[in-house]
Amino acid sequence: MVYQLINKNGLCEYYNLNENPGISQRISVRKDKFAFLDDQKIEQQLISFKDDSQIHITFYLPQMHCSSCLYLLENLHKLNKGVIASKVNFTRKEVAIRFNFKETSLRKVAELLTSIGYEPYISLSDLKQAKPGVNKTLIYQLGVAGFCFANIMLMSFPEYLGLESAEKSLQGVFRTLNFILSLPVLLYSALPFYESAWKSLKHKFLNIDAPIALAILMTFVRSAYEVLSGTGAGYFDSMTGIVFFMLAGRILQQKTHQQLSFERDYTSYFPVAVTVIKNKEEVPVALPDIKLNDTLLIHNEELIPTDGILTKGKAFIDYSFVTGESLPVMKDTGEFIYAGGKQTGGTIEVLVMKEVAQSYLTRLWNKDEQTATEEKSQSFVQGLSRYFTYIVLSVALIGAVYWSFYDSHKAWNVITTVLIVACPCALLLSNSFTNGNILTILARNKFYLRNAQAIEDMAGISHIVFDKTGTLTNTHHQDIVYEGTLLTKDQEQLVGTLAAQSTHPLSKALTTYLKRNTKFEVIGFSEVKGEGIEGFVNGELVALGSKRFIKGKFTKPDEGTRVYVSVENKPLGYFRFQNHYRETLPALVSDLKKQFDLSVISGDGPAEKENLQNLMGLKTNVLFEQSPADKLSYIQQLQTKHENVMMIGDGLNDAGALKQSNVGIALTENTNNFTPASDAILEAAQLSKLTRFIQLCRANKQIVMASFILSIVYNIIGLFFALQGVLSPMIAAILMPSSSISIILLTFGSSSLAARWLKL
Amino acid sequence: MSVIIVLLLASISVAALFLAAFIWSVKKGQFDDDYSPPRRILFEDSPPE
Numbered sequence: 001m002v003y004q005l006i007n008k009n010g011l012c013e014y015y016n017l018n019e020n021p022g023i024s025q026r027i028s029v030r031k032d033k034f035a036f037l038d039d040q041k042i043e044q045q046l047i048s049f050k051d052d053s054q055i056h057i058t059f060y061l062p063q064m065h066c067s068s069c070l071y072l073l074e075n076l077h078k079l080n081k082g083v084i085a086s087k088v089n090f091t092r093k094e095v096a097i098r099f100n101f102k103e104t105s106l107r108k109v110a111e112l113l114t115s116i117g118y119e120p121y122i123s124l125s126d127l128k129q130a131k132p133g134v135n136k137t138l139i140y141q142l143g144v145a146g147f148c149f150a151n152i153m154l155m156s157f158p159e160y161l162g163l164e165s166a167e168k169s170l171q172g173v174f175r176t177l178n179f180i181l182s183l184p185v186l187l188y189s190a191l192p193f194y195e196s197a198w199k200s201l202k203h204k205f206l207n208i209d210a211p212i213a214l215a216i217l218m219t220f221v222r223s224a225y226e227v228l229s230g231t232g233a234g235y236f237d238s239m240t241g242i243v244f245f246m247l248a249g250r251i252l253q254q255k256t257h258q259q260l261s262f263e264r265d266y267t268s269y270f271p272v273a274v275t276v277i278k279n280k281e282e283v284p285v286a287l288p289d290i291k292l293n294d295t296l297l298i299h300n301e302e303l304i305p306t307d308g309i310l311t312k313g314k315a316f317i318d319y320s321f322v323t324g325e326s327l328p329v330m331k332d333t334g335e336f337i338y339a340g341g342k343q344t345g346g347t348i349e350v351l352v353m354k355e356v357a358q359s360y361l362t363r364l365w366n367k368d369e370q371t372a373t374e375e376k377s378q379s380f381v382q383g384l385s386r387y388f389t390y391i392v393l394s395v396a397l398i399g400a401v402y403w404s405f406y407d408s409h410k411a412w413n414v415i416t417t418v419l420i421v422a423c424p425c426a427l428l429l430s431n432s433f434t435n436g437n438i439l440t441i442l443a444r445n446k447f448y449l450r451n452a453q454a455i456e457d458m459a460g461i462s463h464i465v466f467d468k469t470g471t472l473t474n475t476h477h478q479d480i481v482y483e484g485t486l487l488t489k490d491q492e493q494l495v496g497t498l499a500a501q502s503t504h505p506l507s508k509a510l511t512t513y514l515k516r517n518t519k520f521e522v523i524g525f526s527e528v529k530g531e532g533i534e535g536f537v538n539g540e541l542v543a544l545g546s547k548r549f550i551k552g553k554f555t556k557p558d559e560g561t562r563v564y565v566s567v568e569n570k571p572l573g574y575f576r577f578q579n580h581y582r583e584t585l586p587a588l589v590s591d592l593k594k595q596f597d598l599s600v601i602s603g604d605g606p607a608e609k610e611n612l613q614n615l616m617g618l619k620t621n622v623l624f625e626q627s628p629a630d631k632l633s634y635i636q637q638l639q640t641k642h643e644n645v646m647m648i649g650d651g652l653n654d655a656g657a658l659k660q661s662n663v664g665i666a667l668t669e670n671t672n673n674f675t676p677a678s679d680a681i682l683e684a685a686q687l688s689k690l691t692r693f694i695q696l697c698r699a700n701k702q703i704v705m706a707s708f709i710l711s712i713v714y715n716i717i718g719l720f721f722a723l724q725g726v727l728s729p730m731i732a733a734i735l736m737p738s739s740s741i742s743i744i745l746l747t748f749g750s751s752s753l754a755a756r757w758l759k760l
Numbered sequence: 761m762s763v764i765i766v767l768l769l770a771s772i773s774v775a776a777l778f779l780a781a782f783i784w785s786v787k788k789g790q791f792d793d794d795y796s797p798p799r800r801i802l803f804e805d806s807p808p809e
């Protein structure tokens with residue numbers, strides 16, 4: 001179908017571009033899925049620009065993955081004449097489309113994208129409009145600082161190398177130019193340091209940027225005085241140099257993973273609109289406008305946006321978003337349904353019992369935000385820099401007092417030079433460059449940290465809490481164990497063939513496990529939704545289903561997921577479905593056990609307890625039947641015992657615990673998927689490297705300390721000159737850049753080395 | 761001697777031009793997406809403007 005569409009429009013080149021273009025076409029999308037885009041109010045909130053003929057809109061297309069996608073998406077105008085142009089931003093997986101709304105409509109464009117396999121992801125959060133752009137100010141500031149720094153350096157050289165007396169007049173020109181060039185750095189590039197310093201002073205505490213801002217100002221005042229009074233050349237080159245290096249470090253550290261979001265709330269999971277039945281008509285209604293007692297029509301693969309009561313149809317709800325459990329839960333008419341699940345199967349009707357903002361899931365989220373406002377831990381660098389600042393200030397004071405007795409002219413000289421030399425820029429540099437490099441190394445291993453602070457939090461971990469389903473277990477595999485009268489090879493194929501007739505996830509799993517025999521004929525197949533299936537396979541009556549379905553109405557339902565089987569009305573036994581633990585788990589656990597306390601916390605029933613306890617070791621605390629609120633309070637409990645807790649989870653039911661913990665890691669099979677808000681996102685296949693990730697984060701602190709000691713050596717050399725009042729601009733100019741560069745090299749080199757040693 | 765000053769001014773203005781070009785390119789979003797532009801140029805018929 002996709003091929004026909006492409007071929008008809010002469011875009012066959014698409015197939016020559018890449019060996020396996022496109023991802024397999026999914027089930028064709030329901031006819032009215034994008035009907036809500038015809039609604040003017042919703043359209044208004046989604047589009048970015050509209051005039052009398054054109055509409056501009058940006059869609060997020062998670063399926064985009066190769067250069068063929070790029071080609072196809074930028075040739076949309078050939079598939080639909082109404083489209084004027086489309087442009088892809090691959091890093092953000094977005095396509096910006098301009099179209100003529102007289103020839104086509106927003107809905108048609110969305111349907112076109114869906115039909116070629118790129119279903120636009122439109123969620124409730126798109127309605128809020130506030131899309132934070134990438135902050136480019138820092139980059140401009142860096143550019144300006146680099147320009148000024150390089151030119152000032154160039155013009156300072158003649159000064160250092162010594163000018164002939166005949167060219168003294170040139171000296172004045174050079175100095176004035178330096179002075180002018182340093183102004184943009186002082187007034188524009190260094191702004192982030194002033195802001196941060198001012199903020200910390202307002203909160204009555206000294207952060208690392210305070211002495212830096214002081215040093216920048218001091219250097220400028222001193223240099224300006226020297227130049228204007230004609231007594232010296234000043235330290236403009238040193239000043240612009242440190243600003244440039246520190247800004248570079250800051251950018252490196254803040255380099256964010258654009259394609260990931262760590263701040264997701266429920267609005268990015270929820271669709272923009274759902275179908276509501278009003279006076280027997282189906283109307284698309286925007287989510288915030290849903291009211292109590294509305295009847296929602298939920299189709300196959302649609303999310304249930306709010307808590308309600310099932311009034312029509314049989315629901316198979318896939319709560320894997322919420323709990324990590326991949327097998328759908330069956331609900332009957334009249335039962336209460338929580339928001340967040342995805343309906344699989346037929347259409348259902350749900351009576352709204354709570355507004356979207358009031359549902360269980362949403363409230364869970366809002367509760368998190370209260371706890372999150374509390375300040376998390378503080379960097380050790382801040383503490384270190386505070387001592388450093390006090391020491392520097394007292395050294396400057398002692399120097400000043402000393403010189404004011406002997407030579408009062410020198411006192412001012414000494415104070416300023418001490419403050420210039422003792423600027424803790426080396427500490428800041430080493431910290432930001434090491435952090436930046438480690439973030440990059442971790443990202444290369446598909447472990448994405450939200451910010452640099454998370455590195456330190458990781459290093460201080462003492463207790464690790466795992467979620468079970470979807471974290472320790474693999475969502476895509478299930479172990480199937482058969483118990484009961486042994487099945488013959490033929491019987492297995494009978495069952496497998498019968499199961500192949502149904503689309504129920506359990507049936508599908510059974511088919512892959514038992515294999516089907518295509519020669520067998522199935523007659524009189526019938527499926528009782530939510531109960532089981534039966535039919536004559538190769539002439540024998542085979543039935544598969546729940547205990548009630550096979551053994552009669554009066555048996556007690558049992559724990560765990562089981563499928564009973566009977567042949568010719570004779571119950572034979574059952575297949576038990578078990579979660580499949582990740583293969584790398586035992587090795588990981590035995591590594592982690594040596595250094596950390598472990599806990600496993602699960603929302604499931606305790607059927608697995610023994611198995612899991614064996615796997616995790618006896619010291620591990622294994623808890624079952626924990627609600628999301630229980631998980632959160634368990635983390636809080638550990639924290640009151642002064643444990644630093646790392647929580648690893650995957651579902652929305654872990655969201656509270658992830659936020660409460662010192663480091664919350666969201667595990668995902670694929671980084672394109674949506675993950676709950678967290679400090680870090682880890683691709684599931686890389687879970688086995690967790691121990692090494694933690695070790696690398698610990699190395700971070702040692703590297704920063706080592707380079708700090710190196711920088712203190714530089715500082716002492718500088719202070720030695722400064723206290724005697726003989727720090728010439730020449731020495732400063734050598735000391736500053738060489739200390740900065742050697743520290744950058746040291747941090748980069750040693751963090752890369754540590755990573756190589758850990759095989760990351 | 762004065763030629764040095766002329767050269768100096770020339771070099772600074774050239775550098776300033778580069779700075780302006782850099783800021784302009786960042787503002788235009790040339791560094792936002794490093795995947796599509798190098799591939800886009802390889803396609804036979806480029807999308808219309």
